Amino acid sequence: MNNSKRAFLKFGVASAAVLAGINALGNVSPHEFNERITRRVFGEKGLARTFSRNEAKEPRANGQVGIEEELTAEDAAAWKLDVDGKLFTLADLKALPAVNMTTELMCVEGWSEIVNWTGTPLSNIAPKNTPEFVHLMTADELYYVGIDRESALHPQTLLAWDMNGSALTSEHGAPLRLVIPLKYGIKNIKRIGKINFSSSRPADYWHERGYDYYSGL
Secondary structure, three states, X not given: OOXXXXXXXXXXXHHHHHHHXXXXXXXXOHHHHHHHHHHHHHHOOOOOOOOOHXXXXXXXXXXXXOOOOXXXXXXXXXXXXXXXXXXXXXXXXXXXXXXXXXXXXEOOOOOEEEEEEEEEEHHHHOOOOOOOEEEEEEOOOOOEEEEEHHHHOOOOOEEEEEEOOEEOOHHHOOOOEEEOOOEOHHHXXXXXXXXXXXXXXOOOOOHHHOOOOOOXX
């Protein structure tokens, strides 16, 4: 196991130790324990720490699965977000209530950066009776994440189009990316092309490679 993955699973190991002394939880895995804790935090609307705008810096641009090709101006102009078959242009999304926030983006590799984001809460495009899970994918479906309803409806979970006061660049996920500050960066999918709401837990790129599905901080 590499150092990044070891650091990422550190909380899971600690959780396993706690599990041994909590008979009420029964025989559950560390991942299942993390899931219960994370969903409880999101269910109670716990907020990530916010910072002043002048502390914001540009984060690293790693994590290019699904966005290897440079986004051209023509591509950006033609881009649409498919939400269960309903199409949104960037102008449509910008017409929704917007949020500006400065939060910390944390990577499983061990680095973090304070970043300022502008976007609309994901809850603004969610159906009234939001199903249990949300599946977000790049347009080519090469990268995909699954998040639970509580995470999706959290007030700091944004569909963001600006970073540090400027439009997203191609390497940072233009024209639209997910910002979810109570989860590690692997859940902050870039260049979103499709969003599906589902009653069953969807596939998740890094969970399929051994990482915690909920990826909560």
